[in-house]
Amino acid sequence: MAEPPIPDAPPRDHTAPSRWNDPRTRSIWQWQLVLGVAVAAITVVIVLLTPQAFAQPVFTAGVVLIVVVSGLTLAVPWHRVGHATVALVPAVDIAAIGLLAWGSDGQLSILWIFPIAWISTYYTLPWLVAALSEIAVILTVDVLLTSVTPARAVHLMVVLLALVFIGVTITTGSRRTRAFSRLLERQFAQLELTLRRVETQEKRALALFNSVDTGLARVDRRGVIRAANDAYRRLYSIDDVSHAHPAAAVEYDGYRGEPLPPHETMVARAARGEIFTDHRIWLFDTSGQWRALDVSTSAVGSTPDEPEVTLLTVRDTTAAVKAQEEKKTLTSVVSHELRNPLTAIVGHVDLLLDRDDLPADAIERLEVVENAGQRMQRLIASVLETNKPTAPPAHIVDLQRIAAASVDAFRPAAQTAQLTVEAAIDGDLLVAGDAFRLRQAVDNIIGNAVKYTPRGGHIRVDARRVDGQIRFAVSDTGIGISATDVDRVFEPYFRAETARDSGVPGTGLGMVITREIVQQHGGRLALTSALGRGTTVVVHLAAHGSEGTE
Missing domain, CATH: 3.30.565.10 (Histidine kinase-like ATPase, C-terminal domain)
Structure with missing residues (x-):
């Protein structure tokens, strides 16, 4: 049976969905259909076994009323009808069942369970009291207008008490179910709000993750890159970190050196859980450029439902390395260019000091110049030795x-x-x-x-x-x-x-x-x-x- 509508739901307006797709309408049809099928089955049995029952106009009127109500149930657009109006259907069913059970020994009065269950499920206790009162009135009138016997009176009293018990039980259960449903709705709303907050925080964290210039990647123990920021993807020319193909950029042990074997790549070392800081490697990227990288790893805390991972940090230090090399080159060039004129100065001072016709004060000043020039020559020689480029080894x-x-x-x-x-x-x-x-x-x-x-x-x-x-x-x-x-x-x-x-x-x-x-x-x-x-x-x-x- 489809889930019933909430009793205190507001009436449906003209913008509501079609009745064929409305859960509230289908629920009303199903309740009435159950009663209609039960009455039809009973009618067939009576026709076969005791056809004289149809000689009673009251019984026939009850059957006809059930059929009419069932037909009207299919025709009424319930999605446009108020909650109180729907209660007329079980109320009319109670009257129709009263006509079926009129003047009998009370066997058909068991059919009152259907409308009582309907009202108890979707309506509050005052509505149930009104329905039971309707049944009590019908039973009282029936007893007063027909023959009264102690057994029949006791039987009708038992039927009424049973219906009261069933109705109160269902009403109590329905009230608890509705309360639990409202509690679940509130909890679901709270959970949805929490999920939205978590998603917002994740988006902020991801934006921060991608905003840094340092490449970051989380590598698990299987060597799978579980997440990588934009800087890492750009360095290694990776579109999808889960792609099976090797990275287009290749890691080398030095500038124009040898490529790192698969088990010595930075991802492989991070997968083994190795911890190191500022390890220098060279990367040849897809644009044909060499990049100097300083790579570090650090352990990341894991949870029981998340695999252990290592954070791989990659800093592009190419600019700094090039600046350092250019500084060395400039220093060497400047020092080399200074050495030639300085050598000429010191040489000419030596020639002057070899003369015998110079006054003592001139000789003293020339010796100061010579000592200063020799000190400068030693400094230049030291700089050139320090920045002397090393010849590339034979590979x-x-x-x-x-x-x-x-x-x-x-x-x-x-x-x-x-x-x-x-x-x-x-x-x-x-x-x-x-x-x-x-x-x-x-x-x-x-x-x-x-x-x-x-x-x-x-x-x-x-x-x-x-x-x-x-x-x-x-x-x-x-x-x-x-x-x-x-x-x-x-x-x-x-x-x-x-x-x-x-x-x-x-x-x-x-x-x-x-x-x-x-x-x-x-x-x-x-x-x-x-x-x-x-x-x-x-x-x-x-x-x-x-x-x-x-």
Whole structure:
């Protein structure tokens, strides 16, 4: 049964919903329908067993009245009717049941339970007293106008007392239910108000979280970034912190040094719960700029229903580092430029002091100048020694580490695309070169294989030493390139037709840059492809220690 309307609800106006969708109207229909079905069933039984009952006009009038009231119930727009008017329906039902039970032994008087239950559920105690009074009047008139027997009088009294008990019980329960309902409504309103306050506080905290220039990220023990502010997202070029692909920006151990392996990245260290302060790393972002970052971590308190997290704090100190370097450069330049004229001054003073015709006071003044000049020379020499740029070390790069780190970085993206990645990478793959540039080339080759291989495809990464050379090869079962487009792959901004049709974004510069990097390292790059069958890219580099690489 649909939830009944609240008894003290205000009358519905003309803007109320249609009666077919009004819960109050449906509730009235259902109550009347229950009584109508009960009377119809009883009428059928009486017709079959005691048809002579219909010889009594009073019984027939009761049945007709129930039918008429039920029909009117379906026709009246109850959403426009006041609360007091609705009470007429159970009141008329009481009278109709009185006609059905008139002059009988009181068996049909049990039907009064329906209107009494209706009134007890939706109306207060005075309404129940009025309904019971109506029944008492009907019973009294019935007893007075028909034969009176002790048994019949006792039976009618029992019926009246039972109805009183049922009505009072239902009224008390309904009153408690309404009170509990109002209490729940107040609590719900209070809870809704509290939720709105919490949401407002969360919005303010988020606005503050995103307003700071320092990058902030919360990392759980699984290495998942649970939240990151705008500064962190900008630094690492992250649109969605839950995305499975590796960050486009790559962390390095130093300026143009080697990329950090996956287990040594700042997120990985934060996931292990490591606590450190102002750890300097270098980030190569998607715009091709180097950024000096000072990274710190701190523990964040957790609750039983929230995983343990570590707060990652990233400060961009590129400007300060550049300013420091520029200061050193300026100091060196100024000191170097001062040394030349100062040397000339001291030299000429020495020449004057070698003369024998100078008066004593002139010699004394020239010695003061000479001592001051020598002190300045020592100061300049000290500054130049302090700010002397150190020669860059000869970089011997382990291609095995670069290839393995690149495969690990792209493996989540491959798993998301349901690709199988097979890596066969030997050790002792040392080459002389720039680790950063070589990582760029390796990332471009493996990244293209992941991007242009459909779901369920296979990618193989092979790196080994062959006859004094390092052979690095990546093959895939991707969309491939047509024979007419293969020769144009190394043209700037050219994209093969299959790449354009795939919908994968690109600039047409990846392979151009990759070949330039390989050539700068004295190597060569070859690309073979078949339309719909895949692509293979092979890079040959001179191994460190072989002839011509010392």
